[in-house]
Amino acid sequence: MSVRMPEPDSAVLSRREKIVATLRSIVPGEGVIAGEREMKPFESDGLTAYRQLPMVVVLPETTSQVAAVLRYCHDEGIRVVPRGAGTSLSGGALPLADGVLLGMAKFNKIREIDFENRVAVVEPGVTNLAVTTAVAHAGFYYAPDPSSQIACTIGGNVAENSGGVHCLKYGMTTNNVLGCEIVLMTGEVVRLGGKQLDAAGYDLLGLITGSEGLLGVVTEVTVRILQKPETARAVLVGFPSSEDAGACVSAIIGAGIIPGGMEMMDRPAVAAVEEFVHAGYPLDVEALLIVELDGPAAEVDHLIERVEAIARDNRAVSCKVSTSEEQRLLFWAGRKAAFPAVGRISPDYYCMDGTIPRAALPRVLARMKEMSEKFGLRVANVFHAGDGNLHPLILYDANVAGELDRAEQFGAEILKLCVEVGGVLTGEHGVGVEKRDLMPAMFSETDLNAQQRVKCAFDAKGLLNPGKVFPVLHRCAELGRMHVSGGQLPFPDIPRF
Amino acid sequence: MTDLLKPRDAKEVADAVAWALDHDKALEIAGQGSKRLIGRPSQTDLTLDLSGLSGVTLYEPAELVLSARAGTPLAEIEALLAQNNQELAFEPADYGPLLGGDAGRGTLGGAIAANLSGPRRIKAGAARDHFLGVTAVTGRGDTIKSGGRVVKNVTGYDMCKLIAGSWGTLAAMTDVTVKVLPKAETEATVLIEGLDDAQACAAMAAAMGSPYDVSGAAHLPDHVASFFDGLPRPQAATVLRLEGVAPSVAHRRETLAALMRPFGAVVLLDESNSRALWRSVRDVKPFANEAARKRPLWRISVPPAQGHRLVDLITPAAQMFYDWGGGLAWVAMPFEDEPDAGSIRAAALALGGYATLIRAPAAIRAATDVFQPEEPALAALSKRVKESFDPKGVLNPGRMWAGV
Numbered sequence: 094m095s096v097r098m099p100e101p102d103s104a105v106l107s108r109r110e111k112i113v114a115t116l117r118s119i120v121p122g123e124g125v126i127a128g129e130r131e132m133k134p135f136e137s138d139g140l141t142a143y144r145q146l147p148m149v150v151v152l153p154e155t156t157s158q159v160a161a162v163l164r165y166c167h168d169e170g171i172r173v174v175p176r177g178a179g180t181s182l183s184g185g186a187l188p189l190a191d192g193v194l195l196g197m198a199k200f201n202k203i204r205e206i207d208f209e210n211r212v213a214v215v216e217p218g219v220t221n222l223a224v225t226t227a228v229a230h231a232g233f234y235y236a237p238d239p240s241s242q243i244a245c246t247i248g249g250n251v252a253e254n255s256g257g258v259h260c261l262k263y264g265m266t267t268n269n270v271l272g273c274e275i276v277l278m279t280g281e282v283v284r285l286g287g288k289q290l291d292a293a294g295y296d297l298l299g300l301i302t303g304s305e306g307l308l309g310v311v312t313e314v315t316v317r318i319l320q321k322p323e324t325a326r327a328v329l330v331g332f333p334s335s336e337d338a339g340a341c342v343s344a345i346i347g348a349g350i351i352p353g354g355m356e357m358m359d360r361p362a363v364a365a366v367e368e369f370v371h372a373g374y375p376l377d378v379e380a381l382l383i384v385e386l387d388g389p390a391a392e393v394d395h396l397i398e399r400v401e402a403i404a405r406d407n408r409a410v411s412c413k414v415s416t417s418e419e420q421r422l423l424f425w426a427g428r429k430a431a432f433p434a435v436g437r438i439s440p441d442y443y444c445m446d447g448t449i450p451r452a453a454l455p456r457v458l459a460r461m462k463e464m465s466e467k468f469g470l471r472v473a474n475v476f477h478a479g480d481g482n483l484h485p486l487i488l489y490d491a492n493v494a495g496e497l498d499r500a501e502q503f504g505a506e507i508l509k510l511c512v513e514v515g516g517v518l519t520g521e522h523g524v525g526v527e528k529r530d531l532m533p534a535m536f537s538e539t540d541l542n543a544q545q546r547v548k549c550a551f552d553a554k555g556l557l558n559p560g561k562v563f564p565v566l567h568r569c570a571e572l573g574r575m576h577v578s579g580g581q582l583p584f585p586d587i588p589r590f
Numbered sequence: 591m592t593d594l595l596k597p598r599d600a601k602e603v604a605d606a607v608a609w610a611l612d613h614d615k616a617l618e619i620a621g622q623g624s625k626r627l628i629g630r631p632s633q634t635d636l637t638l639d640l641s642g643l644s645g646v647t648l649y650e651p652a653e654l655v656l657s658a659r660a661g662t663p664l665a666e667i668e669a670l671l672a673q674n675n676q677e678l679a680f681e682p683a684d685y686g687p688l689l690g691g692d693a694g695r696g697t698l699g700g701a702i703a704a705n706l707s708g709p710r711r712i713k714a715g716a717a718r719d720h721f722l723g724v725t726a727v728t729g730r731g732d733t734i735k736s737g738g739r740v741v742k743n744v745t746g747y748d749m750c751k752l753i754a755g756s757w758g759t760l761a762a763m764t765d766v767t768v769k770v771l772p773k774a775e776t777e778a779t780v781l782i783e784g785l786d787d788a789q790a791c792a793a794m795a796a797a798m799g800s801p802y803d804v805s806g807a808a809h810l811p812d813h814v815a816s817f818f819d820g821l822p823r824p825q826a827a828t829v830l831r832l833e834g835v836a837p838s839v840a841h842r843r844e845t846l847a848a849l850m851r852p853f854g855a856v857v858l859l860d861e862s863n864s865r866a867l868w869r870s871v872r873d874v875k876p877f878a879n880e881a882a883r884k885r886p887l888w889r890i891s892v893p894p895a896q897g898h899r900l901v902d903l904i905t906p907a908a909q910m911f912y913d914w915g916g917g918l919a920w921v922a923m924p925f926e927d928e929p930d931a932g933s934i935r936a937a938a939l940a941l942g943g944y945a946t947l948i949r950a951p952a953a954i955r956a957a958t959d960v961f962q963p964e965e966p967a968l969a970a971l972s973k974r975v976k977e978s979f980d981p982k983g984v985l986n987p988g989r990m991w992a993g994v
Contacts, residue, residue, distance in 0.1 A: 209795045209895035232801065254744045261741070267748065268719050281967040288893035290711055290917050293944040293962035294990070295760075295972050296718055299751025303744045320801045343652035349675055349772030388803065389845075392838030448740040450653055481653075482742040520742035528745075535745055536735070543734045543979070544747045550974035562746065575611075575730060575981060 096143070096184075096526045098560040101191035105171055106148065112171065113149050116193070119161045124199070126150040135194050138179040138186040139241070140527055142497065147174065147188035154199045156274065156282060156312040163310065164280025166193055172556050173278070175306040177217065177249030180241040182444060183525025185253065185305050185561060195310060197248050203227050204313065210288045211318050212271060217248025217311045221255070224316060233318040236263035239521065240429060248311045254303030256521035258354045258428075261479035262387075265521070267302040269317050275301060275309035278552040288315060300547070305523050306558045308551040322387035325353060326397055327424045330404045331378030331411035335359065336455045338380035341407035342478045343451065345384065348403060350396055353387035355479035356428050359458065362435065362473040362486070369434035372427030375411045382478065383424055431475045432486065439471070439488035443500045447511030448520035451481045460510055461485060468503040470496070482520035483511070509534050524562045532564050541565075546572050593636045599643065600725060600733065600764035606638055607762065608731040610984050619758030619986050621661050621697030625704050627689045629757055629989040630960050631952045640699060643764055648739070651676055655722065655739050656770050660699030660763040667698055671770055679771040680717050681708025687878040688887070689949060699763045705755030708872040709806035709831065712798065712914050718754035720769045726753060726761035729980020739767045752975070758986040759994065760979040774833035778843045779806075779859035779867060781821070782828040782850050787811060787898035790828040791916040793853040795895050797830045798915045800849055802842040806831030807915040808871050809898075814911050817876035820867030822857055829859075831868055871913055877922045877949075885909070885922035886929035886950040892917060892943030903937035905930065927951065931958045938962075961990045 105112070117125045126132055127149050137144040148171075153159045166173050172192035179186050188194045200216035203223070207213070208231055213224055221242040224235040238257035239245055245255065251273065256265045263269070272286030285301065286292035301308055332338040338357055345352065358366065358374075358381045367374045374381055382404075386396045397414055404412050415421035427434075435442050449457055458474065465472045471488040485507055489500040508518045512534050519528055532541060541563060548555070549569035559566055595617070597603045610617050618634040620626060622641050643659035646667065650656075651674040658667060664682060671677050682701045686693045707716035714720075723737035736749035753761055782793055790809035797804050809828045816824035830850070832842045847856045859867060877887050890900065897916030907924035923929055929950050938945040944962035947955065964972060969991070976994045979985075988994070 207893075207895075208799060210893045211798060212893075231799075233799075254748070256742055264715070264719065265742065267751070268715055277967075277971070281971075283965075283968050283971060285968075287942050289891045289943045290894075290914055291705070291707070291716060291891050293891075293946070294964055294968070295975055296705070296751045296755050297968075297971070297975070299718060299748055299754070302751075303748050320799055322803075323801045346654060346772070347652045349775065351772065388834070389801070389838055389841050391841040392835055395835055395837045448738075448742045450650075450655075450740060452650070452653060477742065480742045481740050515738070516740055517738045517743045517745045519745050520740070521744055523744055524746065532746065535738075539732045540734045540736065541746075543728060543732060544736075544749065546978035547747055547749070547752070547975065550971065550978045573981070 096529065098145070098189060099566065101189070102170070105191045109148055112169070115165060116149060116151050116162065119165065120151055120153050120158050124152045124154065126152070135176065135179070135188060135196065138176070138181040138184060140182055140184040140525065143184045143187050143526060145188045145190055147194035148191050150194045150196055152196045152199050156276065159195070159276045159310055159312055160280040160282055162193065162195065163276055163278055166556060167278050167280060167554065170554065170556065172559055174558050175310050177246035177252070178220070178244050180245040180249065181253065181523060181525060182446070183519065183523040183527040185523050185525040187526050189560065197246070200248070200312065207288065208233070212288050212315050213318055214313065214315050215247055217251070217314055218246050221245050221247060221250055228318050232321050234321050235316055236269050236319055237266050247314050247316065251302050251311050251314055252304065252306045253521070253523045256482065258356060258477060260477065261355065262351050262353050263319070267299055270298065270302060270314060271317055272315035273298060273301065273311050274313040275311050277309050278554065278557045286315065305525065305562050307548055307562060308557070322353070323389045324393055325385055325387035325421060326393050327383055327385040327415045327421045328397060328400055328404070329374070329413040329424050330382040330384065330409045331375040332380045332382065333378065333408060333410055335380040335458050337408045338382050339451060339454045341382060341404055341409065344403045344407055345400055348399060350399065352384050352479065354383065354385040356383045357381065357476040357478040358428065358431065359474040361471065362431055362475050365434040365438050365473060366427045366431050369437055370427045370430050372423050374427055378410060383428055428475065435473050435486045435488065440490040440492065443487040443489060443504055445485045445487065445504050445507050446482070446519050446522040447508050447516055448480070448482045449511050449514050449516035451478065453514035453516070457483065457510060457514060461507060464503055464506055468499045470500060470503055481516065505531060526561055529562060530564045542567065542572055549573070594639055595636055596639045596642050603638070603640070603643070603762055603764050604727045604731060604733050607727050607729065607984060610636070611731055611982060616987050617984055619762050621700040622663070622695050624686050624691055624696040625689065625700055628704070628948055630992070631956050633988050634986070638762060640762065641697065646670060647765070654770050655767060657739065657765065657767040658698050660766050661697050664696045664698055664701055665694050675773045676770045677773045678720065678768065679710060679714040680706065680720050681710040681714070681872060682706035682717065683708050683872045683874070688874050690883055698766060698768070702754050702763065702766060703756065703758050709808060709868050709913055712807060713803070713805045718751055721750045721754050721766065722769055723767035724750050724753055724763055725765040726763045728761045729982065729984045734761070737767065741769055757989050759976060759990055760985065762985060775835045776839050776861050777831060777833040777864045778839050778861060779864040780830045780832070780843060780846050780850055781857040781859055782854045783857060784826050785809070785828050785854050787901050789853060790912070791895060791898040793828050793850060794830070794915040796849060797846060798894070800846065802832065802846045803834070804830050805833045806868050806871070809912040809916065811911060814876040814909055818867055819870040819875070820859060820863035829867060831864060874920050876909065876911065877920060882922060884926045885924065886926065886954065887948045888921040888923070888929070888934050888945050889948045890919040890921055890934070890938050890943060890945045892919070892938060892941040896941040899941055900937055903940060904933060927954060929954055929958055935962070963991070
């Protein structure tokens, strides 16, 4: 582990026994876990290179328990790390040695399905897929579909602003959440938004979404549900180069078509996937594109023809349109199995998550090939082509001395490259601990301080999930100071420009 | 009249805020001032006029992205996008005539600061959903940036969401980046005649719950129907918009009409009538004429299926119509100096929503909560958020709430 976490507070650790007892009085029964062996499953999330046992695990069942736990921790100066299903790929739920790990798994009920208002009110521990499953009988679904959707929870989706393959057309979590209940570190319970389309006041719901569990603990979420499109068809298009594939994506969008999904894989990714899934992917192409159109059949058929024509104009060497639902799902099965497929050809892999302006793709892929040689590690790429979100998978072997370090350095260089070409460090996996120390590549100290001041407005003592997102934690009092210029300004009087 | 500061670039905006901090002055943040009359009356010393920060700095149609100086006229941006068959999909409303000003004014920064939207809110969201990146000067005089030029971005807090809809109380935007989208090839509207408010909300819920991708759903009761453009007859109309490629719109028009016939007689509006109609819905046309402007105007946001119940909860002398499938009610009150905030807010709260007083004389706006008052814990949090950006209250102090 190469990331420094906040120094454990020895005063807190010395009171551990009393703290555990108090927490047991708040959350009775099996809701408090303090044994080392029992806490083991909580020591890491999806970013398994980082591990740390928490001081204690608490699994509350009600909002008032969450409030009481947070109020107690606030008063006692105890750090808290919230956790959903623990599928974070950026270490967002990595415990602290002196911290309470607040697991929200018992908040697993769907409280209300309201078809008239097209919303579902759910507890944060409900899985993403369970929302869709609960409304599917009426033809509805919940649009954001991160690939971990079978396991990841709505609370975690809110914390990370999760995406999925349909973001371009249907948006990310932030565009599909209407309301939530949060508990602040002080134990205060605040409701934001509701079932209406917009909320009063500052858009704190938009701020909470993607805040990585640093601002409050979500205890209820109201999400929009949508009617499923009548039909969907996919086109599989092969290209002799990533430039051609990129040009084709631009041409599709330039023609005014916003596909339901548009995914690209490079040659190494295609080879790994085809061997694993046998989806019928062509093996002699440098880039493979899956374009999915959804809507009424009349619309889908019309747009498929146009996409085929655009693909031909952009030097496609193969083009296959799904003719049945089975075939469409098979096309996707390959893409969806990309991570495990790569896992089969390498003992370990490290999944990156930058976003770039789409036009920069060929340049980024070329540079990545150079880096691959420099670090002596292979890389396979899957790409949400419509929105520019790139997932390079760096192949390494943790049992070979130095390979993990090289993989991490390789990853960091890729992300810096993403920023250099006008993109960002993370498109959907979050900053967490993983990309925390890269934040200065994208933000100035002034930018980061402004964000931390917002954190102070929610959590003045800095007790909620510290050590994540921000490379340097400042005390709120220090951030609050105003640096007045002392009259040394260019305008002695009214500045009339 | 207050003094005017008109910076020419981002640096001068930062200098102006630093100067104001230094001299204990409060600034009114304005673009073209087209929405200046919304909110609590300004209690500022000077106006920081950002209309000098103008011009599109980046537009890449194939990347669906546009960057511009915050003071760039919205009309200029919309004209540029139209050349490439693109648009701001959040369909920003033009509040000019509603507030007694000219149509076609306003800036991109202003549209974001007010988190404008239009009838397409139900499908495409509001300005906040299209706002990708920003450079802004906070009330501390710090120039900060957040977001970027790509759609998918979770790097750091989403400060864009906070700034959208903050009415210039947190930071003065200097540069903004938005997502743009292709314009629909064509559109049509399915109209159901003669429904009352409750029937209309049920019809709209059925339409919105169908797979036909409705991009506008409004109910225009009898007493205001004559003010809308594109309607065949001046009588109650429940209208549903369909947009997309021609074969798709043709198909959905028929299937949606079939779904709606059990509710009432169905009429189809062609593309040009549909466009005219939805523009008048977007711009709240019944309440934008000289006579109507005397009426205090509320914008009430509620869960869509509950919208029709407002009628029973507020005075029968109010005039109103519904957008967003019933989720947005525009309510004009009968007497100029009586917005009746108590009963309006009670009604909105009873239905699980909230109300904003969009138009009233300055004296009324000074004495009434214009924006929805918040519960104590939330109000305290909002105040702390404001102070994190603007501890001395330099930027639009008091515009949203007293003391914020």
